[in-house]
Amino acid sequence: MTENTADTADSVDAAESIQDMTLDELRAEIADIDHELVELIARRTYVADAVAQVKAEKDLPTTDESQEERVMQRAGENADHFGVDSNLVKAIFRLLIEINKAEQRESR
Numbered sequence: 001m002t003e004n005t006a007d008t009a010d011s012v013d014a015a016e017s018i019q020d021m022t023l024d025e026l027r028a029e030i031a032d033i034d035h036e037l038v039e040l041i042a043r044r045t046y047v048a049d050a051v052a053q054v055k056a057e058k059d060l061p062t063t064d065e066s067q068e069e070r071v072m073q074r075a076g077e078n079a080d081h082f083g084v085d086s087n088l089v090k091a092i093f094r095l096l097i098e099i100n101k102a103e104q105r106e107s108r
């Protein structure tokens with residue numbers, strides 16, 4: 001069992017294995033995960049707003065390419081660790097960074 005599968009199984013009701021769930025139950029599980037994902041995106045954006053304020057005070061530019069490279073590198077490593085496609089996960093992180101940059105540009 002990959003770590004990915006193990007983690008997914010851990011997150012559902014411990015008494016019920018994922019293989020025993022109905023289509024509706026599986027979709028409800030996906031809906032819960034989607035809710036958490038959007039909450040995490042909101043949290044990431046909130047923290048990035050604070051980062052933007054610090055950068056503005058220090059007269060630093062909004063974009064920090066070396067930090068973006070570190071974020072992308074970490075995303076790829078985490079994807080490999082959890083057994084998901086690293087290029088697709090990196091594409092998601094590219095979008096997350098773009099959300100922050102758009103937000104940071106607006107607040108300047």
Ligand SMILES: O=C(O)C(=O)C[C@]1(C(=O)O)C=C[C@@H](O)C=C1
Pocket residue numbers: 048051052062063064065067068071096097098100101
């Ligand atoms: O770390 C920063 O300086 C941020 O503003 C956050 C962030 C990111 O979303 O990870 C966004 C824009 C920067 O170019 C680099 C990274």
